[in-house]
Amino acid sequence: MRPITHPTIRRSAARRHSGRGRRWAAALGVGALVVAGGGGLATPAQAMVTASVPVDFPTHCIPPDxxxxxxxxxxxxxxxxxxxAVPEVGDTVTVTYTVVQPAAGNPVDLPLPADIMTPTGRVTVGGAQTASVTVTGPKKNAPVPGKGAFPSFSMTGxxxxxxxxxxxxxxxxYNIHTSYIMELDTPCTVTDPPAPVSETIIATDGGGQVNERSILLGAASxxxxxxxxxxxxKFTPGAAVTLAGRAGDRQTADTATVxxxxxxxxSGRITVDDPATTxxxxxxxxxxDATKGAGPQAYTVTGGGEVPDGSQRLHTSVRAGTLSMVQDGDTVDLSAVDFGRGGASRGSLRTVTVEDYRGGPAGWSLTGKVxxxxGPGGAVIDASALRWTPACATKPGSPSTCAAGSAGPVGSAGATLxxxxxxxxxxGEFTVDARLALEVPAYTAPGAYSAVLTLTLT
Structure with a gap:
């Protein structure tokens, strides 16, 4: 950031709902679970490409309240x-996660209709690189008979x-979202992660430049x-980054900036309004631009977004601002001291107001050096003789809290204000001040002395 020159200093002058009876459980049976038995099977990664294999792993599922x-x-x-299975570095690999047998079934006699289940999940990447891949599936399933097994489903990313x-x-x-009577979620987590390896691929060095930018979503639906x-x-430090929804090969109106x-x-958040977002x-x-971006990470809109007849959907946005500071003057007059006596030449820093309207996760630091x-005839008082006692106040309602720097010398090397x-x-908004004291030696040549204190906000 471009330094901002402060005043010339002059010596002179962040309950579980109880069940509503068996009738609710029957009507919403898709969200309730029964245990499906099974054992564990582990498939270790091998030094050569092998065909994928189904694996069993213990799962903990939480039915809707x-x-x-x-x-x-x-x-x-x-x-x-x-x-x-044999990509080069830089290639994009499509992953399909098929749940052959979910850890649950329909526990009630009520048959469940077709196309009410929307699955989402994650694939754990290990070995030569590590990542968590978001995968989603279509809202598509065969009817589930009363007390029948939930069907297999697939998700891609x-x-x-x-x-x-x-x-x-x-x-x-993985999570099974159901749209039947109500919108409900049944999250299932791997009890002892990671689950066994199901597929191993061998990547070769393609020799090209690799875009290492990556993103991870807090939810897949x-x-x-x-x-x-x-x-x-792995984005460019300090860069403005746009978060955006995608619907196939087009961008939706859902965007945010961090x-x-x-x-x-x-770390940021984006509100997804468009039901077409994938x-x-x-x-x-x-x-x-795929060379300067990351994703798409799969995301599924599971419900909502419908506009009733006679209604209108309203949209607005909040634009990210900048980090800036304003000072209420450019000159500080320190008190005079007497020749032969010397001592502290005192004054106060011109108040600095810092405004942080970026809306991202980064804090800021305000430093100074002098x-x-x-003075007259080339006389000099060393920069190390200037000391300050910083103070900082935070405007109520600001997300951040300002901390004053330590009292001590400023010097030519600088210190945190x-x-x-x-x-x-x-x-937020912050007000920064400091008491200044220049220790003047007793027999310093009489006359006016000046220095430049430069403040830098980063």
Whole structure:
């Protein structure tokens, strides 16, 4: 950031609902679970490409509160397949996660209709590279008879190969969203992660440049109007990053802007309103560019978004601002001291107002450094003689809290005047001041002395 020159200093002058009876459990049977038995089967990664295999793993499922039954521990049988088992670094691989046998079935006599289940989940990537791939499936299922087994379902997603070598793929957590009478979720987690490896691919070095940017979604599905958290890594430090919904090869109107921190990471949220959204991307620049972005990570809109007759949907947006500061003057007059006596020449820093309207996770730091004080005939008072006692106040309602720097010398090397930490939510308005004291030697030549104090906000 461009330094801002402060005043010339002059010596002179963040209950479970009980069940509503068996009738609710029958009507919403798709959300209630029964244990499906099974054992464990592990498939280790091998040094060569092998065909994918189904694996069994213990699963902990939590039925909707309205079902009125406790969590269920069962066994899931699943298989991971890919569209390319021998990719090059930089290639995009499509992953399909098929739950062959869910850890649940329909516990009631009431048959469940077709096309009410929307699955989402994650695939765990290990070996030469590590990642978590979001996968989603279509809202499609065969009718489920009373007390029948839930049908098999498949989910797909993609990831970019960033390193050569053996890459393993294991099934992860999954969720069954049901749209029958009510919108309900049944999340199932791997009891002892990671689950066994189902597929191993061998990546070779293609010799090209690799885009290592990546994003991870906080959820793989949600109703229209829900906000989903997005975290990213390996972006350009300090870059403005656009979060956007995708519907096939087009971008939807759902967007948000975040700023990458000094490590290239970020954390933000995007509200997804468009029911057609199938994925979320993040990119640098004015438009989607696969070489400067990450994703799409699969995302499914499971319900909501319908506009009743005679109604109108309203949209608005909040634009991210900037980090800036304003000072209420450019000159500080320190008190005079007597020749032969010397002592502290005192004054106050001109008040600085810091405004952080970026809306991202990054905090800020305000530092200062001072030149030597020069006087008549080349006389000098060393920069190390200037000390300050910082103070910082936070405007009520600001997400961040300002911390004053330590009292002590400023000097030519500089010191911290005030700062705020990185956090999930940052920003606000802050007032920064400091008491100044220049220690003047007793027999310093009489006359006016001046120096320049430069403040830098980053």
């Amino acid at each position: 309205i079902a009125g039954i406790p969590p269920i521990d069962g066994t899931t049988k699943a298989e991971i397949t890919v569209d390319n 993609t990831f970019t190969v960033t390193a050569p070598g053996s890459i393993t793929l294991s099934p992860g957590d 949600g109703a229209a109007g829900d906000a989903v958290s997005v975290t990213g890594s 700023t990458a921190d000094a490590t290239g990471g970020f 994925g979320i991307v993040a990119y640098e620049g004015d438009a989607w 030149t030597d004080f020069t 005030a700062s705020t930490p990185n956090a999930t939510a940052t920003g």
